[in-house]
Amino acid sequence: MENSASNDRIKKMLFGTVYPLYLTKVERKGRTKEELDQVISWLTGFSLKDIERYIQERSTFETFFAEATLHANAHLITGLICGYRVQEIEDELTKKVRMLDKLVDELAKGKKMDKILLED
Template sequence: MAKHRIYTTAFASIYPLYVAKAEKKGRTKAEVDHVISWLTGYDQKDLKAQLEKQTDFETFFAEAPKINPSRALIKGVICGVRVEDIEEPTMREIRYLDKLIDELAQGKMMDKILRRN
């Protein structure tokens, strides 16, 4: 079975869409970066480097410095699919990020988004 095309899509091509979605709802680029950092462990310098290298999604997650173990607390539906039911690991990571960006755009408090109940 062929890989989904999102795997080979440059993270840098989707990142501005994440930022635009958040900013449209009154959130900031810094908050988007914070969510990405929480999920992946990339600091600002490394995130910028990944964007400049046009790293694809599969590599972006494979090279992530420290995937947050609390990401398993992310539950809910994204694109009509429950994130906790996605079996393919890379797709699940991508959907975790999508879900976090959605929550940011929906106005949730950062502590809730970062699962700091």
């Protein structure tokens, strides 16, 4: 499991600092900002306007996920991310951030949106 120093670091990370990294990652693989925003919206329940507000307000991941309403199927997100199995991460915030990382990775890998958004 991830350690408490890692969990503390994730808690303080700014969503708006990580978002451009996500965007670069997916665009480099031929995906779009709209697709990235769709994935984030699916997981968090946030609108595009909400996402932009969290970026502008320099919100931490802690605030971002505290105010999110996770999709009912979010618990189905599984697999390895950053060397950890998403489903085995004990810290709730770290787990949510890693779920988002996993969705972004799947988008960048070219997976179809209906598979990423667990609609199948």
